[in-house]
Amino acid sequence: MERLGTGIGWRPEIADAVERMPGIDWxxxxAENVCPGHLPESLRRLRERGVTVVPHGVSLGLGGADRPDEGRLKDLAERAGALGSPxxxxxxxxxxxxGPPTASPRLEAGHLLPVPRTRDALAVLCENVRIAQDALPVPLAVENIAALISxxxxEMTEGQFLYELADRxxxxxxxxxxNLHTNHVNRGEDPARALAELPLxxxxxxxxxxxxxRDGVWHDSHAHPVPRAVLDVLTDLASRxxxxxxxxxxxxxxxEPAELERELNEIxxxxxxxxRAHVPGAAAPRPDAVEPAGTPARERVALAQTALLSALVAGTPVPEGFDRARLGVQARALAGKRADVVAKVAPELPVILGPGYRPAFLAYAQRTPMTSGYRRDALDFAGRLLDGEGALDVRARRELRAWWLERSGPAPRPRSRLARIRRTVSLR
Known part of the structure; x- marks a missing residue:
């Protein structure tokens, strides 16, 4: 495996600073924010300097019950080619x-949700990973995620689950x-045990x-300084x-760039x-054999995942065995994330609505599950407000309607159009 060195996540907001930072190897x-035919100039310049660029996908859903979407895999492959990624x-x-396999509406989480560490889920994940590997021109690496819920x-620990996935x-x-630290706080899982069980x-x-x-729950915000506890887990990993x-x-x-450079130096x-304290790790214990992902396994995973996602975004009953309070925290986190992403996809909306944007969107999200992408979500949110679901002054209504019409084009009267939207997304 190519040695990458020390890197930083490239984001448009810090693109100039990243280009000037010393010691950035990659x-x-x-991935979803990069268009292969129109690469940002900053990424072009970094590539010309020999800086490695790795596309990091967030929407493939390899742990889902469905097989990976061919279009999403093609997009990921194109980005790897355009960036010359290893x-x-x-x-x-x-x-x-x-969707159809579960006789229920198709729902989008808008964020990453954990898969159960069961033999069924592992069998489905392994098959999905193999499909992705066959479709991609370069090797695939998959990331453990942070979770608020268990x-x-x-049937397996996180380390055992990852070991078996990599082995198969x-x-x-x-x-x-x-994320290991997050799962330690939120789910009581020992990072040292996970590291000891991993195929290093x-x-x-x-x-x-x-x-x-906050209130005993760790939120993996990616918006705060790296805490000492996370650096300690990194040191443990580097000792192995x-x-x-x-x-x-x-x-x-x-x-400021100086603060990011300070964090990189701490890393x-x-x-x-x-x-300096390198200690070879012991061989990881292996779980029992896992059956191939046949149709019954996919069906069982599909039903379980749909029930959980529906409880989180559509207010249906909490599936048996889940912590209701923690699911409430997760549901609010998903709605907040959704509001944040819509504000980035459609930055005009917070400008038009001012301080009322976030409470209005959260009220909308509570009633309306996301069934498509964020751009569609932004249009539907604006349409609901124009349809009278929220207080708008004359100026805001005028500007919001102009924004909505510019992006929607000629359309039937809002009332009839939105009635169709409601029928599409209704879960009741």
Missing amino acids: VEAV LVTEHIAYVRAG WPGE TGVRLLIDVA EAIAYVHVAGGFE IAPPGVLLERDENFP RAAVDKGG
Whole structure:
């Protein structure tokens, strides 16, 4: 595996700063935000300087019950080719559920949700990873995610689950030490045990990020400084193996470049500290054999994932065995994430609505599950407000209607159009 060195997540907001930062060996860009035919000039210049760029996908949903979408795989492959990347990465998560196999509406989470660590879910994940590997021109690495909730009836630890996945598919692992810390706080899982059980030789690189704790719950925000506890997990990992690459993630609330450079230096120091205390890891315990992902396994995973996602975004009953309070935290986090992304996709909306944007969107999200992408979500939200679902002054209504018409084009009267939207997304 290519040694990447020290990197940082490339984001448009800090593109200029990243280009000027000393000691940046590589960057990672969110795959869905990169157009192969129109690469940002900043990424072009970095590539010309020999800086490696890795596309990091967030919407493939490899842990979902459906097989990976061919169009999304093609898009990911095109981005890898356009960037000359040595590998691509995605998440061990599901992001959508429902549809004909479950006789229920198709729902989008708008964020990454954990898969159950069961034999069924592992069999489905392994098959999906193999499909993705066959469709991609470069190796694939998959990332462990942070979670607020735990699935009942899990049959493996996270380390065992990842070990078996890598062993069966040959997939590389992107280990996020911040996510290991998150799962320690939120689910009582020991990061040291997870690291001891991992197939260390499969690690492609490592993510490091910040977050915050509120009421005993750790939120993996990517908008706060990296805490000492996360750096300690990184040091533990580096004491077991020299990571091929380490990358700092920051998605919003960007500090001054000097602060980012300080965090990168702390990350380097944590890796160096671990390297000086290198202790070979013991062989990881292996779980029992996993059956191939036949139709029954996919059906069982589909039903379970749909029930959970529906409870989170559509207000249906909480599936048996889940913590109701924690599901409430997760539901609010998903709605908040959805509001944040819509504000980025359609930045005019917070300008038009001012301080009322966020409460209005959260009220809309509580009533309206997302069934398509964020751009459609932004249009539907604006349409609902124009249809009278929220107080708008004369100026805001005029500007919002102009915005909506510009993006929707000629359309029937809002009332009849929105009635059709309601019928489409209704779960009742």
